[in-house]
Amino acid sequence: MTAVARRARGATSGAGRLAAALLSPTFVVLGLVVGYPLVAALRESVFREGTDLDESGFVVEGSQFVGIDNYASIFAGEAASRFWNAFGNTTVFTVITVTLEVLIGVGMALVMHHAIRWRGVVRASILVPWAVPTAVSALLWRWIFQADGVANSIIGQQILWTTEGWHAKLAVILADVWKTAPFVGLLVLAGLQIIPTDVYEAARVDGASPWKQFWRITLPLVKPALLVAVLFRVLDALRMFDLPFVLIGNRKESVETLSMVAFDEASSLRFGPAAAYATVLFVYVVVVAFVFVRLLGADVIGEARERSRK
């Protein structure tokens, strides 16, 4: 080992110790508020609280080990239809809202990217939906979607938006898209701004139409930014809670999401089933994130990797 290599080695291990010291507070806190609950949720999901009868007919109190019973009763039995309904709602909301948000967000980003005047004003206004608390935006849309509210008076219909049915789903989707499409627009705009302009000049010289430029240059080059934005949005949509809860209400079949079922069980102090629902949602989120990162190549920590390669 040469002296230089040894010194470099020494510097790295010194940096390693320093890094460990600097990172440990964050990891201790995350271990307590994220790591512990995840493990505890798994543990809790195999117990059942409360008074029960054992096989020989004796009354037993406290939590008892029930194995996979909590999960079994989610996937089959009386609670199964509630679970599958919530699973379906969560998935449908995620797919539809994220699709619309991407379409609208990309449109907004393109408009802002080409704007010269007014850009500052528009960029500021685009932050407004993001800054409105979701619970407040849910109330705002509940007000807009009242039977004699402004939505009905604009479209000239008498739809009872906030009652059970397809219109409740539509109301949730519209409200969610309103709040988050501008955010997607911001992320995409940041991706657009790092595309060098000479690429477009070259394409124009070669006679590429604006349409072709969009599909062949803009979209491929903005794809990394877009993919990360979509991943964040998907994971956020999968845990949707505030919006359907406040806009439509608790225990409403047409908009109940997995988070809402878990919350409802937990607030009736049925922690075992609640933990089982929450764990299923967690696994769902992990699988989706895995698909995005491994199969679609969403580069979430791109910058960190680039840096350490140097």
Add this chain to the structure above:
Amino acid sequence: MRGALRFAGLGLILVYCLAPFYWMAVSAFRRPSDQFAVTPLPSPFSLDNLTAVFAPEVGFGRSLLNSLVVAGVTTVLTLIIGVSAAYALARLNFRFKNAVAALIIATSMFPGISLLVPLLALFTDIGWINTYQSMIVPSLSFALPLAVWNLTAFFRQMPAELEQAAMVDGCTRGQAFRKVILPLAAPGVFTTAIITFIAAWNEFIIALSMVNDSKMQTATVAISRFTGAYGFDQPFGTQMAAGVIVTVPLVILVLVFQRRIIAGLTAGGVK
């Protein structure tokens, strides 16, 4: 023609983003008796809804204070804990750096309810229900990764020569960080504080689960629970007025610091 089209596009974005918010403000300033009017301006203009929000029996002032305490303490704790982690991620080369970065960002994506159910059981056992700490501690789960991520991006933008020069001049790495990097990164730290504060201020499910005493509830929960004088009708006017009160400070923050906030928000998602 092209210019007109662009202008129309910008106009459309403005209307899209601001119209619902505008409607909230207009509805807040109507008289309760013409709450369901659909005129674009409140006529006559009235502060009745606004005063109803602050009626003593509603206790909304206390809810605002609770929100301020929870979001404020969460922000301060997050910055104190996160700043060193962000520095390590931005400036040091060590093994497992990618794994560490991935782990921190991954924790922010976990569904809140998966963390809440066990914490709710735990806090019930140790008597933390209806306390500030029962809302602050779980809030760290999303605020800390968010802050670390933002701060890392800001530290990375600063030239490494700065602290190298300081270290050549005899500073230790710690001194270089405290005396050179941190003061220069102050705008980034400040931006991160705003973003974290807004995220914590807007939090709903934790505050809803951990508190059942109306004195301890945060503003977002309080608004969603407003009940009308007659019990049955939802008091939309009061709710819109409260919504304006909760949102306007954020909107002002956002408008004043829009450039920085956008830089912070996009630093997380885009390189």
